[in-house]
Amino acid sequence: MRREGKTGKAIIVGGSIAGVSCAHALSGVGWEVVVLEKSFGHTTGSPTGAGLGLDPLSCDIITSWLGGSAPLQSRTLPLSVDQNQATDTEKKTHRILTRDEEFNFRAAHWADLHELLLNSLPPNILMWGHHFLSFSIADDKASVTVKAKVLETGEIVEIVGDLLIAADGCLSSIRRTFLPNHTLRYAGYCAWRGVLDYSENVDLETTIKGIRRVYPDMGKCLYFDLGPRTHCVLYELLNKRINWIWYINQPEPQTKGNSVTMKVSKEMINKMQEDANQFWVPELVKLMKATKEPFLNVIYDSDPIEKIFFDNVVLVGDAVHPTTPHCLRSTNMSLLDAQVLGKCLEKWGRGDLQSALSEYQSIRLPMVSKQVLHARKVGRIKQGLDVPDREIFDPNKASSEECCEIQQKNVPFFSYIPELLRS
Incomplete structure (x- = not known):
């Protein structure tokens, strides 16, 4: 079934920071978006989210979505x-x-950042209490249909769009459809x-x-x-x-x-x-x-994957790059995923979705793969676990050279801004 209309429509599964970030990035370039979230509303006490650190590029991205720096600065503290x-x-x-x-x-509480991003979206974008069930791609690859259960009523609904965005976290069921043997480590x-x-x-x-x-x-x-x-x-x-x-x-x-x-x-x-x-x-x-x-x-x-889109289904956030938290990458990677995806869709248009997703993959996959592996190494160093080609790290005896790798500024692509975002 081909979806009519000139405006592209994206169905985003997952209403966490990755999902609402994609809603900002895509709606900002003219796409229609809908976010499916199984919970019934925003919570200020998420059990899986506490503090996080936002790098300068992420702060710039959020500022562009919110139309100024004041809202973000009012919810965060500087980490200099x-x-x-x-x-x-x-x-x-x-x-x-x-x-x-x-x-x-800048330091933020997960719930504060999520609320800030969520409340700056149009209210009809996020569909609370919708539990994702399955999806199917049209034979001609022109559309994707998502089935979800309305938890309050038990009704099964179908939503048709041009693009399905998997923002359903490190245990992503959508990723498992394409990569059934890819597991967490x-x-x-x-x-x-x-x-x-x-x-x-x-x-x-x-x-x-x-x-x-x-x-x-x-x-x-x-x-x-x-x-x-x-x-x-x-x-x-x-x-x-x-x-x-x-x-x-x-x-x-x-x-x-x-x-x-x-x-x-x-x-x-x-x-x-x-x-x-x-x-x-x-x-x-x-x-x-x-x-x-x-x-x-x-x-x-998890080990880096080789492909992050499949026809008109694309992975973002922890669905792509589950990572250990030592380099403050998880949220920052999710924000950059969203912005790069939005810019690629704007550049290529709804009529050339494959080129847009290919460019998104070519920009993001090398960056996130190196950052995930670097964060893994830093965690093992700090925890005194085995790391190839170096002695077990002892902080009370470590030299300045040995300490170099654990600094945040030595994360791969630490200050890199993709060319697509520089204009």
Whole structure:
């Protein structure tokens, strides 16, 4: 069945940041878009998203979608310093390994960024409570039909478009249709994560004063604390919140359903807090203990794939490049995916979809493949795991040369802007 009309129509499966970013990028170049999302509305407390860092290019992209920088700046804090430091587990002191004072990122809470992007879209674009079921491509490749279940009523609906965009995450069912043998790879460690909100709790004043004393650049610095075979991340978010992540080497745990977040018990939390005393300075341990409802992510990535579009189906975000989080790439890659895809569709038009998708693939695939593999390597270095052609990393003995690879500025394509976006 051929879809009538001159305007291209894209069906986006997944209403997370990758999905709503594609909605911005495509609607901005004249495409009709619809986003299918199985949840019933935006949540401010997403269990899988806490803090994130936006690079300068991502900030520029978001600014172009929102028509100015003020909305983004009002929801984020500047991160002008990237610092790696070794923690002496016995003396509970720090030694700076690397420090970059020209970092120029911005820190955001996942839910804040998602809400900002979502609320700036026309209200009729996102179809809440629609669970994606299946899709079919027309024999002449001119259209794609998506079936979804309306969860509130049980009704099955069909939506026809020119392009299907898979923004359905690292466990993408759409990717599995084309690449059934492509699986996630367990990194060898999990991450305890939490956000301490001290905005209305005067009892936390001593805790925050202690953190600011030990981490004097809190509020502008992305801190990486490296201990023996482990590391921790710490930075401040807007509205008096502090984001922390602690990576722990362990056998792969069992998760339930399509989730990379584990359900944790009070006993697990208590043990984590007690174990923290062995590694981290007392001020950081106190912050962890004061955090309500910390959660545990199982860390995965996947080997790079060789193709990211199939006829008129294209993959974006974590559906293409599940990655470990050490280089702050996941959200930044998703934002750039969306913008490059939109510009390619604008350049080639609805009449030459294959050329548009081919160019999207040629621009994005080499970049994301190298960034995923680099983030994997950085994670293994910081966790004291085996890395080919180098000794196990010991932060308390590491030379400046050995520390070079773990700096954010040495991520492949760190400051690169695709030619398509330079005009």
